[in-house]
Amino acid sequence: MRVALFIPCYVDQFYPNVAIATLELLEKHGCKVTYPLKQTCCGQPMANSGYEHEAEGCSQLFAENFAGYDYIVCPSGSCTLHIKHHLHTEKNAPEEAHIRKTVYELCEFMVDVLKVDDIKASFPHKVGMHQSCHGQRGLHLSQMSELNAEPFSKPGSLLAMVKDVELIKLDRIDECCGFGGTFCVAEEAVSAKMGKDRVADHVRHEAEYITGADMSCLMHMEGILKRQNSKTKIIHIAEILNGIDN
Amino acid sequence: MTISHLKYKIQNLKQYEVSSRENILKVVLKNQPEERALPVIDIPVTTSHEEWVEALKKRLEILHVDVREVADYAALKDLLKQEAIPQDRTVTTISELSDVSTLIEAVKEDAHSLEDVDLAIIPAHFGVAENGAMWVTESLVKYRVLPFITQQLAIVVNRKDIVYNMHQAYQRIAGTNYDFGVFIAGPSKTADIEQSLVLGAHGPKGMTLYLLG
């Protein structure tokens, strides 16, 4: 199984440990992983700002970099969703359809493709799970509270395999944290307020860590926690699953 | 076409209205997407009639409706006599109750004369268990405004005339004739001030349901 590792640009630049954990985790579970070195960004920041038309070069580069693999795996629901829904270049090469079909967020890849049933990791902490919207409502990584439907959670089922994790309950299980890409600066007032409220829910329930499958939301919440000098920390789910105890 | 309608058309027909109609329909026709089929609505109900009655009673309790079960009109009359407040103006549109309440048989005067009605006792065609709504039409109340203008409302419905959901309700309504009909689910209410529930916004401040039979 040839897996291409798709690392979001801000993870590459600011959170290399998350990328390393993702790589090691996939390798541990038997994948032959390649990181295409010429990758930059999926183009989502432009597209979500209304500039899909300026992201053509980005999309073409992505299609070139990620052609010819069995799967593409990414530790971010949001970037995965963008590729799955919006990777369409003017060239419209046949690889693009293959890429859209085979791109996976890390947790869904582990549950749906690798069918992982054993994780050798321990994380003896109280952990709050943040459901990032694009992963949850876009990729259906977890059931959505708005729907009258059976609950499930792919990241949750993976965390349940980790020894000694204590998952805390939240008052609002899947409310948005307010990151929202450029929304976080364009609508700073609401974005920060949403982030403060989301963080407060975790802190109120004594989370030592907030985890999730999207580093962008976690980066936003980390910024707020640090400003508040909070003891609560953030950690990407790949780091927990890979067995790193910060 | 009614007389007032004709008169209106002749006196007030404006050219722009005619052209607006044609223009709107033209653009709509041009822009409407290709045909999408209507669904066949099929929501099976598996519970029994007795369960519906129980569900109705539970629902009405939540809606602050006082539910009384009475065997027949004779028993209902006794109950109404016992609980009557002498100085109240009570009206009914149920002929069986004419000796305990003023019977309204037909519209005879201006509806504004009902403004001081304290209690109106009216029948309903049927009730809906899932939401506590009673189906009432103009012919049952004579004055459309009666169930709204009265301070207190009492509705009489036969136990056998309880359906479970709104799909069954509209099956019953289908093909019936009414000029005005209304589902009434409890007393008038509002929660516009800080989401605090207050009964008696503009219509009745309280409601009693008499379940007959």
Next chain:
Amino acid sequence: MHSKVTNHADAAIQFNLDEPRVDWHDKTLWFIREKRDLASHALPEWEQLREYASQIKNNVLSNLSQYLQEFEKNAIANGVIVHWAADAAEHNQIVHEILKKHKVDRMVKSKSMLTEECGLNEHLEHNGIEVIDTDLGERIVQLAKEPPSHIVLPCIHWKKEEIGELFHEHLGTDKGASDPKYLTAAAREHLRETFLTRRVALTGVNFAVAETGEFVVSTNEGNADMGAHLADVHIACMGIEKIIPKQQHLSVFLRLLARSATGQPITTYSSHFKKPQPHQEMHLVLVDNGRSVQLGKEDFRNSLKCIRCAACMNTCPVYRRSGGHSYHNAVAGPIGSILTPNFDMRVNKDLPFASTLCGSCSNVCPVKIDIHDQLYKWRQVLMKEGLGPTTKNASMKMMGWVLSKPALYDISGKAARWVLKNTPFVVSNGMNPWFKQREMPAPPKESFKEWYKKNRKN
């Protein structure tokens, strides 16, 4: 109180100056979202009902011209006088003409978002006609001379103490009294007198049935009925998209509407108006106001499926923390943000950006409008039209260029981390909105790419 700011982000800054009030607003609306969850989760067929409603509305849009004519024919046969209005101005003119014909200079009105959209009250008041809104929430905002902030709960942004003060001033209630029961009773007395003395009543329309020519109005207070039944003239105004094909379809929509809106299984009153009373004139105004054009936009037409339940507002984390007025339109929140650019792209270009695209709105929508996808699509349309700020246009162009060139990206990435690490004051100041309430991420010593090159053979 009503902010005249017409940019969502700026209005949101104002709204967020009083954080405890934002918390209160958020909790009040979240409470309604929770009630909606309870009601919808209690019905096993909930998702099936949403699917039916969506399919019925899709069918309506695909046959709208036929249904409109069928409805018109049946309504006329029922004795209703039907009018057609191309736009807001014509709608207002039609209503004004009816009032003039009856030599009436005052009327009562129950809730109608369409008349808010058309600015009817202002038009009539300008022409010397007094309009009294009879929905309690609408009456409150009317006394306060501001527009509703929510389509179902018009004064959800008002505290009871403030309403007490307002009523003391206008209705003579006791100073300092703020008990909702007391205040509601005062409004009841004041409005009952009004109902009894007005000869014309205007109502909105929730559903109009093509098959029978009847229209349905849903209220909890009974104000639409008090007004309409006591008046000599009943005027009902509706957008052309409110048509549904058959009477039996009301079952689907009435099961969904109130559960989605407030968590009630049905509103207290669902009134079916078919024929006028013998002494009465009943008018119905069908309003286009941009809807027929919107119908032609494939990406945006299904926003016309909306039944105005406001579930998308109650669930929207942005709406709850910015308030209805920040959307500077009659219909606020996510649905407003996809409807209003149809009216005026320039004036409403900020609204599709007033969202994180979290998607909760689409999930609660009882007619399954893809609201967050439309927000995304509107962004593309608006920026392609060149409506973005020049600086943003330029920076996005630059970003697109850099990100398509791997070598350039490597350099700029390093530069970004270098700046972060070495000159924190450059970015950590008031000019950077991120930094106002958040710390920047700590810069790592190397990027993943650099680590990978050292640690893995490619």
